[in-house]
Amino acid sequence: MNYDVIVVGAGLTGSALAYELAKKGQKVLLVEKNLNFSNGTVYSYGGIAYWCGTDDRTISLCQEGIKIQRGLSDELDYDTQYRDLDLLFTIPHDKNPEQVRTNYQNFWIQPELLSVEDSCGLEPLLNREAISGCLRFPHGHVNPHKLIIGYQIAFKRLGGEIREELVVDLEKKGSRTVGIKTSKNSYFAPEIILCAGAFCRSLLRDVGVSLPIYFTHAQLIKTKPTDIKLRCLIMPSTTARFLMEEDVTALAKDTLWENPNDELQGEVLEPGAIQFLDGSLCLGQISQIRTNTSAPVDARASEDKIRGAIAHYLPALGTLEGQWHNCQVAFSKNVPFQVGRVEQIEGLSVFSGFTSPFVFVPTLAQKFAHFLATDEGDFPLKTS
Ligand SMILES: Cc1cc2nc3c(=O)[nH]c(=O)nc-3n(C[C@H](O)[C@H](O)[C@H](O)COP(=O)(O)OP(=O)(O)OC[C@H]3O[C@@H](n4cnc5c(N)ncnc54)[C@H](O)[C@@H]3O)c2cc1C
Structure with a gap:
């Protein structure tokens, strides 16, 4: 089976982005090494710091982020336990x-x-x-575990596929990625997006890329x-x-x-x-x-x-x-997130390294999914 996009990691970043890509009509595979989840998302407080914008861009992301979070239970048809506190x-x-x-x-x-x-x-x-x-x-506040389960259920409803496998390597052909290798299988797609949180660093290092995550x-x-x-x-x-x-x-x-x-x-x-x-x-x-x-x-x-x-x-x-x-x-380092295509390797993107992800991720997942599907917008990765 071939896919349009493979998303690596099903914490908040991967679950939200996989859902937004599926909404855009993309055929998406979401790969997670542990669906019992012991990741940064499920151990977090789930606080939505919509007050934390400091410039026009982050203020507008905060305003959009809290609006999305307030409406997500309805949109996903799953109770994220949103409340103001x-x-x-x-x-x-x-x-x-x-x-x-x-x-x-x-x-x-x-x-x-x-x-x-x-x-x-x-x-x-x-x-x-x-x-x-x-x-x-x-x-704002949500139950972080329920939030990602809600995203994942809605993603599957749109035809998305989730597999519990450890990604051990990225498959490359020349200077572009063509897929991933897991401990059990290989999967292929023209777009690979790393949403593996702390583990982005080692996955990138294995293909010779160093980013400040x-x-x-x-x-x-x-x-x-x-x-x-x-x-x-x-x-x-x-x-x-x-x-x-x-x-x-x-x-x-x-x-x-x-x-x-x-x-x-x-x-x-x-x-x-x-x-x-x-x-x-x-x-x-x-x-x-x-x-x-x-x-x-x-x-x-x-x-x-x-x-x-x-x-x-x-x-x-x-x-x-x-x-x-x-x-x-x-x-x-010095930025609130790392979102964009990796310059040196065609077909590889990163969506990670967030400060205050519960406010920034829902909005940026929408915008980045739109960018990947249409090439409209601007997502420069900071390289040092
Ligand atoms: C105590 C605590 C409180 C926090 N409170 C808040 C808060 O109130 N508000 C807020 O905005 N943020 C908070 N955070 C931060 C926030 O939880 C995280 O930054 C965020 O959830 C990270 O999401 P993520 O998707 O990037 O990473 P993760 O949730 O860690 O997800 C990454 C996923 O990738 C998977 N993965 C990794 N490598 C591979 C591989 N090779 N193959 C397959 N899968 C792989 C992992 O298993 C994991 O499920 C808190 C964090 C902690 C620890």
């Missing part, structure tokens, strides 16, 4: 709230600075001793449903992860990424929590930089650190029964 960025008790607020002044929607009293009024589970206030953003190893805890009620999405008001990402992707550190190893290059702990509609919670998160995707992580130490930090800000949640998880999360 408050995002609270906690400000540590020893930090000046006004000063912290200046870190967020570039966004098109400005946060509201809440006193300790008002923060705890909005989110009674917060420890008033731990904070000097909070920044409140209007935010990197990844963190993220650790978190998923709890069972509980009667405790967390009203808001809680995250810390720190920019430490972005600074760490900047540091480990500086040009001087390129050799680190070209020669992957297990060594810890950086670690950031961001105490955050979200409750899903079934009452379960996701408690996060540690982000570590190790350039090998399969580097081992000390689960016990990591779980203890997350629980300690959560207990400081949200005392009722620190000891909830739950399961520790580890996944890899892709990010790009």
